[in-house]
Amino acid sequence: MLSKEAEHVKGFAPEVAWVTEAGDTKLNERLAIRPTSETIIYPSYSKWIRSWKNLPLKYNQWVNVVRWEFNNPVLFFRTREFLFNEGHTVFATEKEALAEGPQIRKAYEKVVEEFMALPGIYGRKTNKEKFAGAVFTEKIHYMLSNSRVIEGPCFHHDGQNFAKAYDIKFLDKNGKEEYAWQNTWAISTRMLGAMFAIHSDNKGLVLPPKVAENKIVIIPILFDKTKEKVLKLAEKIKKELNSFSPILDEREDFSPGRKFSEWELKGIPLRIEIGPKDLEKNQVTIVKRNDSKKLEIKVSSLKKEIPKLLEQIQTELYNNAKKLLNSNTEKTENKKQMIQFIKDKKMVLVPMCSSEKCEDVLKDETGGAKTLFIDPKNSSVKNSKCIICNKPADYWVYVGKTY
Amino acid sequence: MLSKEAEHVKGFAPEVAWVTEAGDTKLNERLAIRPTSETIIYPSYSKWIRSWKNLPLKYNQWVNVVRWEFNNPVLFFRTREFLFNEGHTVFATEKEALAEGPQIRKAYEKVVEEFMALPGIYGRKTNKEKFAGAVFTEKIHYMLSNSRVIEGPCFHHDGQNFAKAYDIKFLDKNGKEEYAWQNTWAISTRMLGAMFAIHSDNKGLVLPPKVAENKIVIIPILFDKTKEKVLKLAEKIKKELNSFSPILDEREDFSPGRKFSEWELKGIPLRIEIGPKDLEKNQVTIVKRNDSKKLEIKVSSLKKEIPKLLEQIQTELYNNAKKLLNSNTEKTENKKQMIQFIKDKKMVLVPMCSSEKCEDVLKDETGGAKTLFIDPKNSSVKNSKCIICNKPADYWVYVGKTY
Structure with missing residues (x-):
């Protein structure tokens, strides 16, 4: 959607793409491509909400x-276009709005x-790091193996800030006109990036079983003499394990090794190999994608064992x-x-005051680390000094580098 | 995604939005917003496919x-941005590519x-109406109550046309280099528009039960004396019908009539009303959204009757x-x-020759009707003349107006 509300997008102005x-044909009026939805949604809210x-x-x-x-885009983490789930909710009271957070x-x-x-x-953001229009911002934070922190799903309590800016008013039960209370929340395809980066290895993707569409790949090991019997067993097992959407890879033009690599690259959680020796013993060989561990399992136990292995x-x-x-978190x-x-690529819990200046100094002196979230355990900070200015600290806060 | 492949998008040139x-900042190079994906996908295919x-x-x-x-955008039918499912498939033989169609x-x-x-x-498009890059195009066509035809899901067999344009070659089993065979197919959110337009009425949306997330709304009719008992029964029924994701509308500040209208507007397939009289008779009143028919059903039969009603x-x-x-289709x-x-807003089956000029004349003389699809029944056209030029006809073809 292209928004004509150019006057409202000032906050995102440096990041707006203009058509x-x-x-x-040259357009008479340049059109902004949507960098966010407040400017499209809230003028409508103002019209819809009366009582x-x-x-x-x-x-x-x-x-x-x-x-x-x-800056340089990083696939899935920071790209110019991304798919975004966003909620925009409006309440009659602050209490109801706050209750939506949990x-x-x-x-x-x-x-x-x-x-x-x-x-x-x-955890909750500091005042400097919260979303500009919000009263407070809370996010879930994840850590990659390079110790960069990824900011995940977020919740903003907007108070009456947007209601005042966009004139979102309603008549309350007593017939009195009030500004509404709002929240905004979001999750994006960036979480796929976090999932890929955190679980995968040098062989390729590792998909958590609950996310993997095909949870199993069955690879029959084919020799001329036993081919028919092995394929028959493979077909039987495929049917039996149908609820896990198994893939049966019976291509004859590829070696088993080549097939193993291909399905490892694609992250299928379990590989079932069926060779002539397995056939004799009425068993299969199972390989777990996440740690390459091999198990031999009787065909008759498969239906019972597969769900356990996936779990x-x-x-x-x-x-x-x-x-x-945990191992990349320190306190000082x-x-x-x-x-x-921070040089050693850790996330660090430190005492700080709430001055935005101290956060600027922090960024300068650490080569770009920023405050991530205030200690959600609310540990006492009474006797501690701000790690930057040495004045009394206001909270313990995690700092680190993000994408 | 923004594509830099400006040289490839000539076919869509008049419809390209340029950032x-x-x-x-003025960009050094203007960037096209993706009007279609061939130009992004096929250069990669050319690199990926070797054998x-x-x-x-x-x-x-x-x-x-x-x-x-x-032209004027029509919500859901013709908008500047829309969500699109597209398949781009590549095969080693024409036979395999053609087999994908069905x-x-x-x-x-x-x-x-x-x-x-x-x-x-x-039905299959005429040569003039097929997708420019395709060997042939087939689409499913739907009719709205204003007799406009909506073109739905489509399948293009591209032959080797794109393979030659984008250099998508492979070594076949004999080591010979060949161009690949391709198909393209698509469905879009436009079908939601067709669904809304075809089923809905003056009271609002009518959702087919299989599409409706909440298939039932339960509205207790509340009077002071019986309120508690009615609500208790409503809760019980809600639990019992849990698999249909019922909504229980127990708001006390709205009249039943106001609630009826609200849920009709939203298209919920079945409304269950529970009043004091129903309570006495151990029954509920059910109203079907599509034709407003009322039924009285015993509480004990609900679980059996609801799936039948939805069906x-x-x-x-x-x-x-x-x-x-059917009633808007004629033959002449x-x-x-x-x-x-066509003036009477019908779709008409007529004999035509395959000359593109005749299709231009058809458009002119009918105020914008076009050929839709060649008669899929392949009725014989031996003794018929083209309705435009009077020369021997090549096929029976449907003509009409579309969005």
Whole structure:
């Protein structure tokens, strides 16, 4: 969608792509490609919402947005166009608006933790790092193996800020005119990038079983003498394991080794090999994609064992990512040590005051690290000094480098 | 995605949107917004495909495209940006490529006929109306209540045309270099427009049950004395019908009538009303969204009756659309009569020769009607003359107006 509301997109102005020509025709008016949706949605909200009876209003959409990044794009993490889920919700009271936060967090965590096997840390941004229009911003943060932090799903409580800017008012039960309370929340295809980067290895993609469409690939090892019998067993097993959408790779023009690599590259969680020796023993050989471990399993036990193995892989991926996150996190009250930790590619928990100037200094002195989120455990900071200015600290805050 | 392959997009040139500025910066090179994907995908195919072992190659994606329509946009039918499913497949032989057609047709028909309850007619385009790069084009066609024809899912057999243009070659089993055979196929969110337009009525949306996320809305009729009991029954029924994702609208600040209108507007297939009288008789009142028919059903039979009613609505919607299609189709060999039929908003089956000039004349003389598809029944045309030029006809072809 192209928005004509050029006057509202000032916040994103440096990142707006402008269409000025169509075919051979110069347009009379240049049109902005949507970098965000507030400017399209909120003027409509202002028209639709009249009374408390229209509230709450909850809109949820998937949409492509374009942000003209001038830095180098990184596939899936930072690209000029990406697919975005965004919710824009409006409430009659602050209390209802605030109560939505934990609901959204839970929904997003379910997708990312339970399906993508990515453990994250949920935390609130500092004033400097929050979304400009919000009262506060909370995000889930993930860690890659290069110790860069990825900002994941986010929740902004906007208070009445946008309501005042876009004139979103309603008559309450007493007939009094009030500004509405709003939230914005989002998740994007960037989480796929995090999932690929965190679980995959030098052989290619590693897909968590709950995400993988085809959870199994069956590779019959074909020799002239036993081919027919092996294929028959492979077909039988494919049918039996139908609920896992197995792929049967019976191509004869490729060697088993070549097939192994191909399916490893594509991240299929389990490989079932069936050769003449397996046939004799009425068993198959199973290889787990995540750690290459081999198991021999009786054909008669497959239906029982496969779900357990898939569950196991899912848990192992989650636990490995959790280990990565924990082992790359440090705590210090000493500035020199913090700078060294960041050089060593760690995320560091430090005491800081809430001055934005200190955050600028932090960025300068660490070569680009920024505050990530305030310690969600709310550990006491009473006796600590800001790691930058040495004045009394306001909170413990994680700092590190992000994409 | 923005493509730099400006030289390849000439076919779409009048419809290309050009980005020339980003923020305050003029770009050195203007960038085209993707109007189609061939120019992005096929140069990669040319690099990836080396041997017959790489074939078939089948890519399927959902993507937003932008086409700078200069005519008035019609929401869902003809908009500047739309979401598009496109398949780009490559085969080693013409036979394999041609065999894909019926598979694709079947998959698309399943979505549109079975889920959206839209009967269509599958047919091949004339040479003039086919996609420029294709050997032939086939589409499914649907009819709206204003007798405009909507072109739905399409299948293009590209032969070796793109392979030659983009140099997509492979070594066959004998080591000989060959051009590959390709197909392209697509469906878009335009089908949602067809579904909305064909089934809906003056009260709002009518959703086919198989598409509706919430298939039922339960509206308790609340009076002070019986409120508690009615709500209890409503909750019980909601649980029992859980698999149909029912909505229970227990808001007390809205009248039942106001609630009826709201959910009719949103297209929920079945409304269950529960009032004090229903309570006494241990029954509910059910209203079908598609024809407003009321039924009284015992609470104990609900679980059995609901799936039947939903199935019935699905069938009724399909049959009504089928009636619309049939009753707006005429056949003639007389030009004057054809012109009158088109004025009367019909789709007309006529004999024509295959000259493109005759199609131009047809358009002129009918105020914009075009050939839609060649009679898929292949009725004999031996003794008929082209309705335009009077020379021997080549086929029976449907003509009419489209969006």
